Amino acid sequence: MPQMRMREAAQLLGVSDDTVRRWAESGRLATSRDSAGRQVVEGADLAALAQDMAEVAARAAGDVRPNHGSARNRLRGIVTRVVKDGVMAQVELQAGPYRLVSLMSREAADELGLEPGVRATAVVKSTNVVVEAGP
Numbered sequence: 001m002p003q004m005r006m007r008e009a010a011q012l013l014g015v016s017d018d019t020v021r022r023w024a025e026s027g028r029l030a031t032s033r034d035s036a037g038r039q040v041v042e043g044a045d046l047a048a049l050a051q052d053m054a055e056v057a058a059r060a061a062g063d064v065r066p067n068h069g070s071a072r073n074r075l076r077g078i079v080t081r082v083v084k085d086g087v088m089a090q091v092e093l094q095a096g097p098y099r100l101v102s103l104m105s106r107e108a109a110d111e112l113g114l115e116p117g118v119r120a121t122a123v124v125k126s127t128n129v130v131v132e133a134g135p
Contacts, residue, residue: 002042002043003032003034003040003041003042003043004040004041004043004046005034005038005039005040005041006020006021006024006031006039006040006041009029009041009046012046012050013046013049013050013053014096014097020041021039023049024039024041028049029041029045029046029049030042030045058074072125073123073124073125074121074122074123074124075093075095075096075098075100075121075122075124076095076119076120076121077093077094077095077096077098077100077119077120077121077122078093078094078117078118078119078120079091079092079093079114079115079116079117079118079119079120080092080093080094080099080116081116082109082114082115082116084106084109085106086106087105087106088103088104088105088106089103089104089105089106089108089109089110089114090102090103091103091104091109091114091120093120093122095122100122100124102122
């Protein structure tokens with residue numbers, strides 16, 4: 001089973017090393033010691049905490065309605081750029097550390113009122129997702 005050091009866990013969760021250590025001290029996150037005596041987190045425990053954090057963040061953001069679609073990847077953010085031509089629009093959204101770009105009809109962008117500074121949610125569904133293992 002994969003184990004992560006505290007720094008790795010913090011990077012994966014998007015928090016500081018100290019926050020992960022506090023969570024470990026308070027019992028929110030179980031830890032153990034590796035063969036070198038370093039404090040580590042089991043990968044499965046970290047994954048469960050990440051899911052819990054995502055659910056809490058979704059509720060806090062007001063996304064409490066049931067998802068009626070098949071797309072499960074919903075990233076709330078802010079529109080940073082919109083480029084329109086006669087038929088199409090390119091909309092850029094910053095969702096936390098992630099920059100997403102969507103191509104849509106100009107009509108759709110106009111109907112949604114998309115312009116820099118507008119809050120929006122990117123809903124991502126793909127039949128092909130590439131996942132790379134490692135750091």
